[in-house]
Amino acid sequence: MELKTENLTYEYESNSATPTRAVDGVSFVIPGGEFLGIVGHTGSGKTTLVQLLDGLLKPSAGTVYLDGEDINAKNYSRKKMRAGIGIVFQYPEYQLFESTILKDVCFGPKNQGLKDEEAEKVAVEALKRVGIKEEQFELSPFELSGGQRRRVAIAGVLAMQPKILILDEPTAGLDPAGREEMLSLMDELNRDGMTIILISHSMEDVAAHASRIMVLDKGKVFLDGAPAEVFAHVEELENIGLAAPEAYYILEEIRKAGLEIETENTVTVEDAVSKIKKSLC
Amino acid sequence: MLKDITLGQYYRAESVIHRLDPRLKLVGSLVFMVSLFLFNNPICYLTAAVFLVIVIALSKIPVKFMLRGMKGIVFLLLITVLYHVLFTTGTVIVEFWIIHITYEGILNALMMFARLFMLIVGSSILTLTTTPTKLTDGLESLFKPLKIFRVPVHEMAMMMSIALRFIPILMEETDRIMKAQIARGADLGSKNIFVRVKGLVPILVPLFVSAFRRAGDLALAMEARCYNGGEGRTKMKVMHLRLRDFISMYILALYLGAIIVLGIFFKGLPAIVCEDMQCGLEFLIAFFKGLKG
Structure with missing residues (x-):
């Protein structure tokens, strides 16, 4: 499934004198099977953009196309769209x-209209997928830990078998192990052909997993491209309150300390390690 | 979707009414409400209306903004008017089947409409011009004497300000939960009332859970900062009555006095008005008959 936006705009409080544009003329195409990371500072319009993509907000201007069909058109079936996009x-x-x-x-x-048995079948599958054990299925959600509860909630969306999965800050408030688990779950889903759109303000998370990164600033697309391409614009990123991944800064420090090392295209820790090895040999 | 409620909202503006002491505004609103119920007399309503218009003009609140909040009570007003038109006994104008429309009924309906309308507009001025914090501070200070009877005045005021503070937070939370459940295919717009009520469960349960969680967190945070009730607690903003407050007090007393004097002096007015209405109508009928003939 291909998700496409054209000149997408959303204004809050459009009847007041000074409306704030949370999303301002955004156009992009997300082909099926992509792992896209959307990064931006607080208030850059990430969450609003997500709600526009799922039809929870009506755009002030512009269009969202799912497989070439306008999702806000009058005769468009919402049910069909919800089956396509999970959020x-x-x-x-x-x-x-x-x-x-x-x-x-x-x-x-x-x-979605599934019968009880069928619904249970997909639910069990989704729960196993996120790593919830069978003996926990009959527990109350409130008996679980925060991290487990989050996985149950994600299973609730996965059970609807979406082709595109949008996650807004799924790692917020998780410990490092929980973060890693969550991100590798996303990698796994992506490998199985699901389009993943990951919203985050953590450069590290996005850098290591996404195949494409879109940087938002003040409701506009600021940068859009492969991680290495985006992180080549370190200064611009710093100007809008973001930063390149830590690995890059570590290499920069090493270079300043006098070791001859190539710092470009450093995205993940693995990149940094291999570059240090190369310059030491 | 929950942003259209203006009743009980604060409207930010720079005006004399905004700056008045909240205690005075509370007492003033009460006096105004009482004044509406003292007499059922057109001249009293007229005086009250003049007073209200002056206060609204002073408060710099756009009339449009104020009336937007009245939409919810239009139905109530209509029922009241209809009730009085249909069920008041007196000199009959029109009569068919079980319906009798009387002069007294029409006059009563008009007066009731004026009373209710001004009651709601008057009390909305209080909340429109006073921030919730000032309002609770004012209430706490006014009810302080009740402490003698062991009424927990401070605790009640604290509860009220916390409740007010959490309204926007819970609204936002509701909005978020609603969106999350809609994204999971929940049907909230169904025409079937049973489906609709059932559809509220996935929203209310998480909302209550989060409200309790927040309440627990807040209680912990307050205890961690050694909050232990109102005993010996000082205020950041101490309220003082200023010259404008004393002038307003004087005007308020004058207003109440005028209402009482006018009400007693023009006691027979409603009957006279009815007679005048009757005369007027008869004159008009005669006039049109004359035209035809």
Whole structure:
């Protein structure tokens, strides 16, 4: 499934004298199977953009196309769109409401019109996928730890079998191990052909996993390209309050200290290690 | 979607009314409400209306903004008017089946409409010109004497300000949870009332859970800062009555006095108005009959 936007714009409080443009004339194409990272400072319009992509907000101007169809057109089937796009909001663990984990994960599939048994089948699959054990299925969501609850909430979206999965800050508030688990789950889903759109303000997370990075600033697309391309613009990134991955800065320090080393295209820690090795040999 | 509620909202502006002491505004609103119920007399309503218009003009609140909040009570006003038009006994104008429309009924309906309308506009001025913090400070100070009867005045005021503070937070939270459940295919716009009520469960449960969580966090944070009730607690902003407050007090007393005097002096006015209405109508009918003939 291809997701495309054209001149997408959203204004808050459009009836007041000074509307704020949260998203300002954004156009891009996300082909099926891509792992896109959207990065931006707080207030850059990331969350608003996500809600526009899922049709939860109506754009003030511009269009969102899913497989070439305008999702805000009058006769467009919302149900079809929701089956295509899954969205995991910030702190999704606070949306759980059912008495057991399994029932909660069934909520989405049932809304899609699946029968109880079928819904349960996809729910079990989704729960196993995020690493929830079978003996926990009948527990109340409130008996789990925060990290586990978040995984249950993600399973609730996965159970709807979306082709495109949007995650808004899925690693916020998790410990390093939980972060890594979450990100590798996304890698896995992406390998199976799901389009992943990861919203984050952590450069490290995005740098190591996404195949393409889009940087937002003041509602506009500031940079868009492969991680190495984007992080080549270190100064511009710093100007809008973002930073290149830490690995890059470490290499810069080493270079300043006198070691001859190539610092360009340093995205992940692995890149840095191989470059240090190369310059030492 | 929850942003259209203006009743009970604060409107930021620079005006004399905004600067008045909150205690005075609270008492003033009460006096105004009482003044509306003292007499059921057109001249009293007229005086009250003049007073209200002056206060609104002074408060610099756009009339449009104020009326937007009245949409919710239009239905209530209509029912009141209809009730009074249809069920007041007196001199009959029109009569068919079980419906009798009387002069007294029409006059009563008009007066009730004026009373209710001014009651709501008057009290909305209080919340429109006073921030919630000032309002609770004012309430706490006014109810202080009740401490003698062991009424926990400070605690109640604290509860009220916390509740007010959390309204926007919970609204935002509701919005977020709603969006999350809609994204999971929840049907919130169904026409079937049972489906709709059932659709509220996935929103209310997480909302309550988060409200309790926030309450727990807040209690911990307050205890960590050694909060232990109002005993010996000082205020950051101490309220003082200023010259403008004393002048307003004087005007308020004058207003109440005028209402009482006018109400007693023109006691027979409603009956006279009814008679005048009757005369007027009869004159008009005769006039049109004359035209035809």
